[in-house]
Every structure is written in structure tokens, then in C-alpha cells.
Amino acid sequence: MSWLHKAIHSSHSKHLFALAHHQHTKANPLPPLHENTLTFFLSYVLNKCELLKRSNVVPLLVIDGAPLPSKVRLEFEFIYFCNLTKTNTHTIQANDRPEEEGGPQAGVRERLPVRAEGRRQRREKVLRAVSQCHAGDEESAGGGAEGSWSELHG
Amino acid sequence: MRKVLVEALKEVGVNFMVSPYEADAQLAYFAQNALVDVVISEDGDTLPYGCARVFFKMDNCGRGEEIQQQFIGNCQEVRERSAG
Numbered sequence: 001m002s003w004l005h006k007a008i009h010s011s012h013s014k015h016l017f018a019l020a021h022h023q024h025t026k027a028n029p030l031p032p033l034h035e036n037t038l039t040f041f042l043s044y045v046l047n048k049c050e051l052l053k054r055s056n057v058v059p060l061l062v063i064d065g066a067p068l069p070s071k072v073r074l075e076f077e078f079i080y081f082c083n084l085t086k087t088n089t090h091t092i093q094a095n096d097r098p099e100e101e102g103g104p105q106a107g108v109r110e111r112l113p114v115r116a117e118g119r120r121q122r123r124e125k126v127l128r129a130v131s132q133c134h135a136g137d138e139e140s141a142g143g144g145a146e147g148s149w150s151e152l153h154g
Numbered sequence: 155m156r157k158v159l160v161e162a163l164k165e166v167g168v169n170f171m172v173s174p175y176e177a178d179a180q181l182a183y184f185a186q187n188a189l190v191d192v193v194i195s196e197d198g199d200t201l202p203y204g205c206a207r208v209f210f211k212m213d214n215c216g217r218g219e220e221i222q223q224q225f226i227g228n229c230q231e232v233r234e235r236s237a238g
Contacts, residue, residue, distance in 0.1 A: 041155065041159070042158065042159065042162055045159065045162075045163075046162060046166060046168075047214065048194075048212065049163075049166065049168045050166075051214065051216055052216075053168075055216060058169070059168055059169065060169045060170070060171070060184075060190060061163060061168055061169065061170040061171075062170070062171055062172075062173050062177040062180050062181050062184075063156060063159065063160075063170060063171070063172045063173065063177060064172075064173065064175075064176055064177045065172045065173045065174050065175055065176075065177075066174070066175055067175065067176060068175050068176055069175075
């Protein structure tokens with residue numbers, strides 16, 4: 001690390017300490033592990049932005065708004081199956097294979113409630129789980145994304 | 155985390171935007187419409203979206219790997235990385 005980047009880091013450390021103090025003074029402070037992760041992530045992003053600005057590059061940071069709907073359904077469906085069957089991912093993958101291809105025995109398959117349910121019921125449960133997860137995510141985000149989006153687009 | 159990041163970026167004075175969905179598609183839109191010169195990313199997800207020039211793994215010294223879409227066809231060697 002050269003003197004220039006030490007200077008960049010120290011210039012941001014003051015800002016990060018101020019931000020950490022600001023978080024502590026809030027009514028609902030973040031847990032310690034989350035705060036450490038946050039500080040690391042913030043210093044990573046801000047150092048890169050500062051480096052670009054010093055190199056006469058104007059940075060434009062694009063933040064993820066939400067995952068693609070198609071991806072959301074697949075990921076949450078997989079997590080939902082994991083929670084539902086209380087087993088690991090390998091077992092679920094093995095149970096998804098048909099019996100002719102070396103899949104599970106019939107007795108094992110009956111113990112899994114996924115197979116006992118109809119396709120429509122399964123879909124409704126997944127969508128309900130997705131909506132609950134989205135509601136929790138919006139509460140934890142605190143509505144920051146919506147505010148900045150409306151600022152940008154009037 | 156996103157709210158804290160937005161507050162920090164406002165204080166530092168860095169331009170930012172929150173994409174409707176994934177940032178990769180938004181970055182590709184910017185690149186295709188010549189609104190940005192290069193896309194800096196940690197992975198190659200922006201390449202399939204149509205980014206012409208992507209700068210990978212930029213370190214603290216500003217070094218990294220640049221991949222231009224027009225030269226991808228010239229690649230003749232594939233480096234395999236052992237899993238685990």
C-alpha cells in the first residue's frame with residue numbers, strides 16, 4: 001500500500017467513525033457483527049470511489065434494487081423446501097429424481113410433505129413465503145431504496 | 155445496509171442510483187447507450203447482458219483485468235480452476 005492509499009484510507013476513516021457513532025445514537029442500533037460487516041463494506045466502496053475520483057474518473061454507483069422475479073421464486077422455493085423437509089440440499093435433490101434413475105424409495109418419499117401436497121397448494125405456500133420474506137426485507141431496509149429511486153425519477 | 159450506503163454516498167458526493175432489479179442489467183443499459191465509458195464489476199454477469207467493456211477485480215491501486223466483448227472470440231485458451 002502506497003502513501004496515497006494510506007491517505008485515502010485515513011481520509012475515509014474519519015467519515016466512517018462518524019457514521020458508526022451516528023448508528024449508535026439511533027434508537028435501534030445494529031448488532032455488532034452487522035456493524036462490522038457494514039463498516040468493512042462501506043470502507044471498500046468508498047475507497048474505490050475515492051480512488052476513481054482522484055484519477056479524474058466520475059464514478060456512478062448502481063445499487064441492486066431487487067432480484068429478478070424469476071430468480072426470486074426459484075431461490076425462495078429452494079429455501080422453502082429446505083425448511084419444510086428439515087433436511088439438507090443433497091437429500092432434496094435426491095428426492096427430486098424419479099425412482100427409475102436411482103431416486104428415493106417409496107417409503108422415504110412419503111415422509112416428505114412436498115410430494116403429498118398438490119402442485120397448486122405448493123405454489124400458494126411458496127408465494128406466501130416469498131411475500132413474507134419481501135415484507136421482512138423492506139422493513140430491514142427501512143425504505144431507503146424507494147426514497148432514492150423517487151429522488152432520481154421525480 | 156442499503157440505506158446506510160446511500161447516506162454515505164450522499165455525504166461523499168458520489169453519484170448513485172438504485173436499479174429496478176439487478177444492477178447488472180442497468181449497467182448494461184448504460185454501457186449500450188454510451189452513458190458510461192466502462193463498467194467496473196467483480197464478476198462477469200454484465201457481459202451476457204451486452205456490456206462492451208468490463209473492468210474486473212479492481213484493486214486498491216486501480217489495477218484489474220479489462221475484457222472487451224469484441225475480443226472474446228479471439229480467446230483460444232481456457233484456464234480451468236480445480237474445485238475446492
